[in-house]
Amino acid sequence: MALKNTEETYGQMSKSLHWIVMVLVLVLLLVGSLMGDIPFKPVKHLVYTLHKLTGLTVMFLMIFFVIxxxxNPKPSYPEKMKAWELWLAKTVRISLYVVIIAMPLVGWFFSTAAGYPPSLFGVAAxxxxxxxVSKSLAGIGHELHEIIAWIIVCLTVVHAAGAFTHRVIYRDNVLQRMMGLSD
Ligand code: HEM
Ligand code: HEM
Structure with missing residues (x-):
């Protein structure tokens, strides 16, 4: 299977990046929302550390995905798509790129401002x-991290709804070509 995209379908690299980032982001959203309530301190510390390191990994993966x-060529959409659908798909796609990079960046900034930068289990920070280090900056960053989390949820719902509309209503190959089922 080709590594690069073609005019017809996504290549192996785009597909892998897309689904790896999606799984990691969904796990980070879930774990991020729950980790504050972990009662056992060492486990809580470990989960925070993993959240930060995984979040930074997502940031680098997403920067690479943008590049x-x-x-790479962008597989073209079916001709029957209306102008507003093309506009919505493009706007959501570009917004996802922006917020998935902004989210870990803000996390990185505010945890540094709070005096708890990501660390590799005490080996390196x-x-x-x-x-x-600034308490007020950390507070603003924390708020922003929470707001962007909700923006990611909304964008992902619209994006996934679009993908399923192609599959179920239009019955074209837009979802399959991102899944590796339409070569
Ligand atoms: C795509 C990447 C990321 C996602 C989706 C994500 C998601 C979340 C979510 C949903 C929360 C809960 C927000 C709240 O209700 O307070 C959270 C909390 C947090 N995130 Fe992230 N995060 C990401 C990356 C990062 C990075 C890179 C760092 C730091 C280097 C980080 C540090 C934190 C910290 C310290 C908290 C806990 C705040 C608290 O409990 O007081 N996050 N994250
Ligand atoms: C956090 C989760 C997600 C993120 C960050 C994300 C991000 C992206 C990005 C950036 C693209 C554009 C790729 C390019 O420019 O070449 C894309 C395309 C695509 N995504 Fe997602 N995605 C997510 C979740 C999902 C889900 C849940 C589905 C479906 C169930 C999905 C289905 C698709 C499809 C079918 C395409 C190709 C659409 C097209 O050809 O324009 N994505 N996604």
Missing amino acids: WSAF FPAPFVP
């Missing part, structure tokens, strides 16, 4: 560059 997509 990869920019240098990775503070965000140029971010001072």
Whole structure:
């Protein structure tokens, strides 16, 4: 199977990046919302550390996904799609790129500002560059992290609804070509 996209379908790299990022983001959303309530301190600390490191991994994967997509053809949509559907699909897609990079960036900034930058189990710490330790900055960042989480949820619902509309109502191959089922 080809690594690069063609005019007809996504290549292996786009498919892998897409589904790996999707799973990681959904897990991070769920774990992020629940981890504050973990009662046992060492487990809580471990989960926070894993949340931060996985979040940073998502950031780098998504930056690579943007670059990869920019240098690859975009499979064209079925001709019957209306102008507003094309506009919505594109707007949601670009917004997803932006928020999935902004989310870990904000997380990285506010945990650094709070004095708890991501650390590799005490071996090495990775503070965000140029971010001072500041309680008020950390508070704003935390709020923003929560707001962006809801934006991601809304965008993903619209995006997935679009994908299922193609599958169930239009009965075209837009979902399958992202799943590796339409070569
Ligand atoms: C795509 C990546 C990420 C997603 C989807 C995500 C998602 C979330 C969510 C949903 C919460 C709960 C928000 C709340 O209700 O307070 C949360 C909390 C948190 N996130 Fe993330 N996060 C991501 C990346 C990061 C990164 C990279 C860091 C730090 C380097 C980070 C640090 C934190 C911290 C410290 C909290 C806990 C705040 C608290 O409990 O006081 N996150 N995250
Ligand atoms: C957090 C979750 C998700 C993120 C961040 C995400 C992100 C993206 C991005 C950035 C693209 C564009 C790829 C490109 O420019 O080449 C894309 C395409 C696509 N996604 Fe997602 N996605 C997510 C969840 C889902 C889900 C749940 C589904 C379906 C069940 C889905 C189905 C698709 C399909 C079918 C395409 C190709 C559409 C097209 O050809 O334009 N995605 N996604």
